[in-house]
Amino acid sequence: MSASALTISGVDKFYGPIDRGVHAVQNLTMEIGKGEIVALLGSSGCGKTSTLRMIAGFEEVSRGTISVAGRQVHRLAPVKRNVAMAFEGYSLYPPLTVRENMAFALKAARLPKSEVDSKVASIAKLLEIEDILERYPSSISGGQQQRASLGRALIREADLHLLDEPMGQLEPQLRAVLRGRIKHFIKERGLTAILVTHDQTEANALADRIAVMEGGVLQQFDTPDRIKQRPANLFTGTFVGEPPMNVFEAYVGMNAGKINLRLPDGLSLDYDKDAFSAPVRDELLNRERVVIGVRPYAVRRSKDGVPATVSANQWLGDQTHIAADFAGGSLVLVEHDRTRLELGAPINISIDPKNLHVFDQASGNAISHGMELA
Ligand SMILES: Nc1ncnc2c1ncn2[C@@H]1O[C@H](COP(=O)(O)OP(=O)(O)OP(=O)(O)O)[C@@H](O)[C@H]1O
Numbered sequence: 001m002s003a004s005a006l007t008i009s010g011v012d013k014f015y016g017p018i019d020r021g022v023h024a025v026q027n028l029t030m031e032i033g034k035g036e037i038v039a040l041l042g043s044s045g046c047g048k049t050s051t052l053r054m055i056a057g058f059e060e061v062s063r064g065t066i067s068v069a070g071r072q073v074h075r076l077a078p079v080k081r082n083v084a085m086a087f088e089g090y091s092l093y094p095p096l097t098v099r100e101n102m103a104f105a106l107k108a109a110r111l112p113k114s115e116v117d118s119k120v121a122s123i124a125k126l127l128e129i130e131d132i133l134e135r136y137p138s139s140i141s142g143g144q145q146q147r148a149s150l151g152r153a154l155i156r157e158a159d160l161h162l163l164d165e166p167m168g169q170l171e172p173q174l175r176a177v178l179r180g181r182i183k184h185f186i187k188e189r190g191l192t193a194i195l196v197t198h199d200q201t202e203a204n205a206l207a208d209r210i211a212v213m214e215g216g217v218l219q220q221f222d223t224p225d226r227i228k229q230r231p232a233n234l235f236t237g238t239f240v241g242e243p244p245m246n247v248f249e250a251y252v253g254m255n256a257g258k259i260n261l262r263l264p265d266g267l268s269l270d271y272d273k274d275a276f277s278a279p280v281r282d283e284l285l286n287r288e289r290v291v292i293g294v295r296p297y298a299v300r301r302s303k304d305g306v307p308a309t310v311s312a313n314q315w316l317g318d319q320t321h322i323a324a325d326f327a328g329g330s331l332v333l334v335e336h337d338r339t340r341l342e343l344g345a346p347i348n349i350s351i352d353p354k355n356l357h358v359f360d361q362a363s364g365n366a367i368s369h370g371m372e373l374a
Contacts, residue, residue, distance in 0.1 A: 011061055011064030012061075037183065128147070252290055287361070307348055
């Protein structure tokens with residue numbers, strides 16, 4: 001990795017007294033390289049905004065340290081951190097026009113007027129807000145305010161750009177266009193950006209690495225592909241990916257030379273011993289119970305598979321989502337063709353062992369992904 005743009009070490013955030021208040025962020029440690037785009041992804045209340053606000057300096061750190069570009073900043077005022085932030089609540093200066101809001105930091109840094117004008121013009125074009133530059137924040141829509149706030153952050157030269165739900169108010173089409181442009185803008189200039197989002201499409205599209213958070217705890221910090229292919233635990237496995245990963249509890253056994261994963265309702269997935277690598281096989285056979293997971297795209301129908309009953313069937317225009325009652329629960333499979341299956345129809349499903357994710361039943365931590373140990 002290139003030089004560190006941000007180092008967070010053992011950071012805790014309590015709202016209220018330390019060790020007694022709300023423990024919003026728990027022992028967070030992460031390092032972000034210069035030029036990286038990182039998404040903090042998680043559901044509401046997972047601690048992502050608290051993390052961003054501690055980096056910016058709008059919330060105090062209860063414990064631990066934060067360094068930006070090699071300089072400890074967690075005790076400094078926000079203006080001393082050389083960090084630019086676009087806020088979810090926009091926080092534009094009401095008495096200033098959109099142009100003045102965007103130019104504010106550049107003027108304060110005494111950049112020549114011609115340079116300020118050309119920077120404002122190019123970012124306004126990028127964000128499609130050229131027509132509202134002379135308007136005041138109170139007279140523009142929420143989506144326009146959001147883009148103005150984003151422009152005000154991106155225009156600055158800073159060690160770190162923090163973007164809090166930067167496109168939450170925008171329509172899907174505009175959001176998709178801007179995502180591409182913003183990523184290009186950030187990469188072209190070698191900026192380092194951290195964005196907070198609960199939208200995994202946004203995280204996948206923009207970020208080099210995604211930090212998945214839940215309950216104030218960092219669950220996994222990795223590339224989008226690795227998070228999909230090698231989820232660290234049941235939480236990331238089921239949180240990231242659409243439709244979500246199917247999961248079932250299973251008893252592990254060995255019968256007639258086969259490894260059996262016994263599911264509720266007397267069903268069993270049976271695999272040749274050699275279907276798994278020796279280390280994975282050993283880990284499996286060392287346990288009585290596990291949780292198995294399979295992505296809906298990896299479930300196949302096959303004549304000699306395990307029986308299930310269709311409970312829903314939806315054609316989405318480019319793929320079919322089939323839900324089936326299976327092993328005392330529900331299983332979703334995705335097929336690329338238009339599949340005509342009546343509700344209540346019997347099907348048989350099979351799961352290739354290379355697509356099987358296995359998790360520890362007690363901790364939820366991943367044991368194996370296909371052939372490889374986690
Ligand atoms: N000022 C505050 N006082 C007390 N508790 C707070 C405060 N701000 C946040 N919290 C709590 O801290 C936890 C983390 O909140 P945070 O806003 O960081 O989560 P988030 O993942 O960004 O959520 P959202 O997506 O809804 O903004 C939540 O339980 C929240 O209720």
